[in-house]
Amino acid sequence: xxxxxxxxxxxxxxxxxxxxxxxxxxxxxxxxxxxxxxxxxxxxxxxxxxxxxxxxxxxxxxxxxxxxxxxxxxxxxxxxxxxxxxxxxxxxxxxxxxxxx
Numbered sequence: 244x245x246x247x248x249x250x251x252x253x254x255x256x257x258x259x260x261x262x263x264x265x266x267x268x269x270x271x272x273x274x275x276x277x278x279x280x281x282x283x284x285x286x287x288x289x290x291x292x293x294x295x296x297x298x299x300x301x302x303x304x305x306x307x308x309x310x311x312x313x314x315x316x317x318x319x320x321x322x323x324x325x326x327x328x329x330x331x332x333x334x335x336x337x338x339x340x341x342x343x344x
Contacts, residue, residue: 244274278323282310308333316341 245253245262253259262270268278276284285307292299301311309326312334328334328343335342 245272278310281306282314285310286314305330312341315339 245259258273262272264270268282271277271280289301289311292301301307305327306323308328309323312326313321313323315336333344335344
């Protein structure tokens with residue numbers, strides 16, 4: 244219910260304040276999903292796609308891309324925001340390595 248609304252529109256909404264306060268990955272917005280829930284949904288689909296053992300292109304928004312990269316390359320200790328590519332860019336993943344595009 245918060246999509247397509249600015250901070251100015253939502254700043255006095257108690258549900259919004261509860262959602263943005265604390266752990267943004269665990270907090271569940273009304274009629275939405277937490278960051279953790281989104282990541283679990285994305286990774287389930289990503290691994291199903293990977294099981295096909297064929298080349299694939301995933302075109303998505305930065306949040307999904309960041310969730311995949313954070314999961315696959317956790318040893319780099321980057322957060323979701325550090326993994327988000329610039330608009331129109333992304334990553335090429337081959338043999339457990341990635342290249343920034």
